Amino acid sequence: MTMVEICRPVTAAWAYLLERCSLHFPCLSDPDRRTSVILKTSLVLFHLVIVGLLFVLDEHLQRKTQKEPWYTAIYLVLFVATLVQYFYTSGSTPGYVVDAMRVYNDTRHTFLNTSRSSEQSASSIMGSSISSVGGRASGKSNSGAFTTMWVKQVMALYPQGSSTRTWTCTYCNIVLPPRAKHCHDCNKCVLQFDHHCVWLGTCIGQGNHCRFWWYIFEETVLSIWTIILYISFLEAKTEREWWKNGIAIVFLAILFLCLIFLLLLLIFHGYLILTNQTTYELIRRRRILYLREIPERVHPFSKGVCRNLYDVCCSRDSLYAMEPVPTRDDMEETAQPYTCIDIVSCRCF
């Protein structure tokens, strides 16, 4: 019997299972969404197995839970909070350019309607017979006018003389503001594109970079605490079967690897947020036209640590805010060497 013959029933069973699942859950018929669901389920199962087995194997922890329930309660709250933060980040919008366009159009529409109605009331007060242009006709022309206004507004953010064609996404056919990029996994353009996270099944961008950092932070704390619990389990001088120690050692090794990865990610994204950069800008600096000539030590979009932190984590209007490319004078100022006054005033860019 060849390998192909052995694998055939397995492949057929898998195909049948997928077909049945697709019938009950139509979203699973899309391969990308299916991969995303499988990855998310695997991640949740991984958490449940690592933490669940600890409570099953460790008798000392079971006794401690009975004596000091608050200790286990805090640990379990952190565990649940991490999973909630995972789904919260996964379901959040990274800030798509099409949504920014919609918000911009709605704002302009409201603004135009408000000015029109105020004009109308002004005319009626003055007893004038002048009537303003009707809604339906102007509605059609508004669409084209809004697109032109969007292009004007976006191109004003680039240095003078920039061509619209250079900054038009060939996939979405829209003019992109600075720092935006098309994501081939989401098939949409994202404001302040950082990267596409396969584990979260979404892009990390302007709208969810802060949530992503907090998720990594919670995972890091949970990993450290779980490692401590596994080490305490192995150090406890109690008679137990060899395989229990074996499982604990394997899980501990996996947790150590995860912790190293999480710590590096946490520090790296902390640095990016403090300097107002994205992973894409850092890695592909030479590819981005307006960053190509700028020295490595200059972070052109940085406004200082405090302001950068505020913009990413607290600013309510930062979801669809668009930043202009700084002028050469501004960049030369940020590239100035440090003086004593800068250190006192906490200049960190």
Ligand SMILES: [Zn+2]
């Ligand atoms: Zn695009």
Ligand SMILES: [Zn+2]
């Ligand atoms: Zn994406």
